[in-house]
Amino acid sequence: MSHDHSNAGDPLDGIAETLNRMMSAATGQMTGGLSPVTLIQSMSDWALHLATAPGRQMQLGARAAHNALRLGSYIASSANADREPAIQPLPQDHRFGDPAWKEPPFDLISQGFLLTQQWWHAATTGIGGVSRHHEAVVSFVARQLLDMLAPSNFIATNPVLQQRIAETDGRCLIEGTQLFVEDLLRLAQGQPEAGVEAYQAGKEVAVTPGKVVFRNELIELIQYSPTTEKVRAEPILIVPAWIMKYYILDLSPRDSLVRWLVDQGYTVFMISWHNPDAADRNLDMEDYRLKGPMAALDAVTAITGAQKVHCAGYCLGGTLLSIAAATMARDGDDRIASLTLLASQTDFTEPGEIGLFIDDSQLNLLDGIMWNSGYLGTARMGGAFQMLRSNDLIWSRILTTYLMGERPLVTDLVAWNADGTRMPYAMHSQYLRQLFLENDLAGGHYRVGAHTISLSALRAPMFVVGTEHDHIAPWRSVYKIHMLTGAQITFALASSGHNTGIVSEPGHPRRRYRIATRPEDGAALDVEEWADSAQPRDGSWWLAWKDWLDGHSGEPVDPPPMGAPDRGYAPIENAPGRYVMER
Template sequence: GAFNAVDDLQRMVADDPPAGTENFVVGRDVGVTPGKVVLHNDVMELIQYSPTTAAAHAEPILIVPAWIMKYYILDLSPHNSLIRYLVDHGHTVFCISWKNPGYEDRHLGMDDYLQLGFHAALDAVSAIVPRRKVHATGYCLGGTLLAIAAAAMARDGDERLASMTLLAAQTDFSEPGELALFIDESQLSLLEAQMAQTGYLKAGQMAGAFQMLRSYDLLWSRMVNEYLLGDRTPMNDLMAWNADATRMPAKMHSQYLRRLFLDNDLSGGRYPVGGKPVSLSDITLPIFMVGTLTDHVAPWRSVHKLHHLTTTEITFALTSGGHNAGIVNPPGNPRRRYQIRTRPAGGNYEAPDDWLVSAPSVEGSWWPAWLEWIKARSGKPVAPPPMGARGYKPLADAPGQYVLEK
C-alpha cells in the first residue's frame, strides 16, 4: 500500500496519468474504429467513420459528445464501442472530437460551440451526404447543445434533422441533482475569478467535484483498497478514459453555469441564439432519450423533464448504470436492464415516478431498441457515401489530433 501511495504521489507531482493507463492508448487500444477527419477548425475535428457494410441507411448519424469529456467514451474498445456498433449495423456515422482548450481559447463561448461545432459539423455532413436528413445524437452537455440547436433550427425553418437522440442530457436545470451543491452566486464568482487567471477550468477541478459527489466510490474506497490493503484496482478502458480529463474555456463555462444551471434560461424560453430566444416547445422532431438510473451528473428525473417542455413524440429509456456505464452498455451483459415507453406527439404528460411504475421493463442493453427506433425513421439502405466530398476531403486518420492533446 505504501508503494502504491508513493507511486501515485510521484505521478501527481509529474502530472502523469494513473498507473495502468499506458495499456489504453488512444488510437492503438481505444478509439480505434477506422475513419477520417474531414473537417478541422478552432473548436473541433469532425470524424467520418469508414463503412463496414455493403449498404448503409440513407440518413447519416451525427454524434455531438460533451466537451467536458473526450469523445472516445463512445468508441472505447471494439467490444463496447457504440460507434463501431452503429457502423457495423449499416449506419453512416460522423462524430465531433472537441479541442482540449488552452489559455488562448479563453474567449470561446457557447455560441462558438454552437456555430463552429454543431452547425459546422452539420454543414459538412449535409455536403458529404446530400439531400438526406440527419439523425442527430447528443451526449451530456453535447445533448444540451443539440437541444438548443434543434430549437433554433425549428424556429428558423431549418429542416435538415430527421430525429434527435439525447443521452443523459438535461434541458431543464431546476433540479440538477447533487451538482447544485457547487452552483450558487458566490461559488460561481470565485470560479470565474480563478478562470480569469488561467483562461480555463482545470481538469482536476472538475474531477475533484465529481469525487466529492461520490466520495465513497471514487475516493475513500479506493484509498482503503490501494493504500491500506495494498490491492490495486485493475485499470479498464472506461477508467482510463475517465483519467484522460479535459479543460473548458472560461467564457463558455461561465455562460453554461449561469444561463443554464443557475438561471435555467433554456427551459424558461430565455436562452438566445442569433439574438432571439429559443423555445424547446418549437421542436417537432421525434426524440429518443436515455436516462441512467444512478446518474449523479444528469439525474434521470431531470432528464425526463423534457416531456413537459415539448409535445412532440418522445421515446424515453431508463437504463441501469450511471452517467457513463449506463451509456457504454453493449449487448451481452446479463446484469443490464432498462425500461422504455413512447409518449406519442400531443400525448399527456406523465410524472417521472408514475412513469417508473408503469413503463415496461426489458432485460439487456438499450442499444438494439435505439437501433430499431432509428431504422423505423430511416429510408432504405443505399451505397455508403464517399469518405469526404464536396469540399470536405479527408485530412487525417481517426482519431485525429485534438483527442490526443493533454
C-alpha cells in the same frame, strides 16, 4: 458651470474588478474551488433554524435514544447467531459487506457507525425554513465528514484490513506506501494515473476505422468507414460532451457504440473537441454551437448528400444539441430527422448533487479561478465529481491501494475517465450561470442571436435515455424534456450510472431498461407514473434505439464516399485524429 459625470466610468472600476478577481482566484486555490461563503451561509441557515425548532430538537433527541436502544438490544442478543442487525447499510454501501464485519467487536463498530450516519442525515434534512440548497450543502458536508471517519478507513477498526496485514506479514502496508509515493510523483510531474497507459487512443481505444474529414479551431469531424454493403440513407451525427474526450462512445471494440452503429448499417460521424487552453478563454456557448454541431451538420450533408440527419448528443453535448436544434427550428432549418439525447439535461431545476457546487457565491469563485487561468482545469472538475461519491471514489480507493497494497484494475472506461479536458472561461461561466443557475433554456429566456429560442419548437421525433443511478444528470431531470416540447418522445431508463448506463453493449450481463413512448402532442405522465407504467426489458437499450432509428430511416443506399474533396471536405488524416491526443 457644473458638469454631470454620473455616467462616466470610474477609473477605479478596472482596478477594483481585477482585485476582486484575484481574491476569488486565491480563495479558490486555497479551498479547492469550494466557496467558504456558501458553506458559512448554509451552516448558519441550518444551525439557526434548528436552534429555533424545539419540536425538531425533541424528535432528534428521541431518535438518538431510540438508536441507542436498538444498539443495546443488538448487543443483548449477541448469543443469538440469527439475530437481526440493528440497521442495514444503504444498497449502494458495500463497506461492511465482508463476513468479518459480523464478528465482535467489529459488528458493534459498524452498526454504531451506520446508526450515527442515519441520525446525522435526519439532523441535516427536514429542518423547517432552511433553503433546499443550503440543506443539500449541509447534508453533503456531514456525509463527507462521516465518510472520512468511517471505521473501514482505519487499521484499528477494519477487520478485513487487519486480516490482510496478517496474511502478508505487513508487506501490504509497505507496498501501499510505495504505491502512494509513485502516485504522488506522478501527480507532481503531471503524469496520468498508473495503468491508464494500457489504453491509448488510436491503439487500444478509439480504434474504429475512419477519417478526419473536417477540422476547425474547435472540432475535428470523424467519418467512420462502412462495414456493410448498404447503409441507411440518413447518417448519424454524434455530439459528445466536451468536458471529456469523445471516445467514451468508441472504447474498446467490444463496447464501442460507434462500431456497433456502423455494423448496423449506419454512416456515423463523430465530433472530437479541441482541448482548450488559456488562448481559448473567450470561446462561448455560441462559438461551441456554430463551430460544433452546426459546422459538423454542414459537413455531413455536403459529404453524404442527405437531406436529413439523425443527431445524437451525450451529456453536455446533448444540451448543446438541443440548443442548436431549437435554433434551427426557429430559423426554418429542417435537416434534423430525429433527435437522441443521452443522459442530457434541458431543464436544470433539479440538476442533482452537482447543484451543490452551483450558486451565486460558488460561480463568483469559479469565475475568479477561470479568469486567472483562462479555463477550468481537469483536476478541479474531476475532484468535484469524486466528492459526490467520496465513499466509492476516494476512501475505498485509499483503503484498497495505500493500505491493502492492491492497485485497482484499470479498464478502458477508467482510463477514459482519467483523460479529461479543460473548459474555457467564457463558455463555462455562461453555461453554469444561464443554464444551471438561471435555467434560461427551459424558461424560454435563452437567446441565440437577437432572439430567444424555445424547445417547444422541436417537432422531430426524440429518443431520450436516462440512467437510474446518474449523479451528474439525474434521470428525473432528463425526463423533464417531456414538459418542454410536444414532439414524440421515446424515453428509455437504463440501469447503472451516467457512463456505464450509456456504454451498455448487447450481451453485457445484468443490463436492463424500461421504455415507453409519448405520442406527438400527447400528455406527459408524471415521472413516477411513467416509472410504474413503462415496459421493463432485459438487455441493452441499444437494440431498442436501433429499431427506433430504423423506423425513422429511409431505405438502404450505397455508402457515401469518405469525405468530399470537391466540396472542401477532403480526408485530412486517419481517425482518431489530432484533437483527441491533446493534453
